[in-house]
Amino acid sequence: MDVNTLRIAVMVASLALFVALMRHTWSRRRRAEHDAAAMLPFAETAGLADDDVPPTRGTPNEPRSTS
Secondary structure (H helix, E strand, O other): OOHHHHHHHHHHHHHHHHHHHHHHHOOHHHHHHHHHHHHHHHHOOOOOOHHHOOOOOOOOOOOOOOO
C-alpha cells in the first residue's frame, strides 16, 4: 500500500464524516433544539428564569418520567 493511497483513504473518510456531521446538525428534527439554544443568551437579560427556557432534548438534568 502506497502512502498516497493511505492519504486518499483518510481524505475520503474525513469528507464522509464531515458530510454526515453536517447532515445530522442541520436536519429538520433538530430545529427545536437549535431554537432553544439560540434563546439561551437572552434568557438572563430578558428576566426569564431557567424554567421559562424551553428544554432541549437529551439534557443530562432532565427528570425521568415515572409513569
